[in-house]
Amino acid sequence: MTAPLPISPAAAVEATKASSPVAAVVTTMRRLGASGAPISADQVREWSDTLLQELYSQPPVRWEYRNKNDVGPGCWVTATPEHFYHAAKRGWVVRALWETPRVIQPERDHAFKAGVCIRCGDPEDWAGPDCSPLVKKVDPRTLLPFDPKWLVEPLEWLRDAPANLNAYDRRHRAAQAAFLLEKLQAHIEECNKP
DSSP states (O other): OOOOOOOSHHHHHHHHHHHOHHHHHHHHHHHHHHHTOOOOHHHHHHHHHHHHHHHHTOOOSEEEEEETTOOOTTOOEEOOHHHHHTHHHHTEEEEEESSOOOOOOGGGSOOEETTEETTTOOBTTTOOSSOOOOOOOOOGGGGOSSOGGGGHHHHHHHHHOOSSOOHHHHHHHHHHHHHHHHHHHHHHHHHHOO
């Protein structure tokens, strides 16, 4: 079972000292900053020594190397101790990474065509690490209260209509057009409501 949380600020500092020196320093800084009390130069120096000691004692997560003249974006390769020790002789640049690299997600990867991402529209020079596709505007016709397939046949009639029609075809097409107009007017009125 976990221990109960400390109540006083001093108890919080003591509890964080056990977890890490950095946490203890940050907790003390926050506590003294919130109280508005003056802080001595010796205290600031002690804090900076602790933070710098912890910063420079952290082991890197991994090492990477590349050739000196290679400047491409994907030129860094995971290094082994052999790469590190022979870097100067073989003309390699070695770097240490203290953070784990991000996991590449295929659905968030850019798809460039002619220098522009076809998903988000960002140019290749300005594109960030992740592709954020644009939100496509909803076509208002998809919100119609009737089936859009109903429009296909009358539109084909209008496209292919002969110059002279018999009375039956005129009545049938007039009835279909009246029905579609009624539905469209009802939809327009519904959209205009606040």
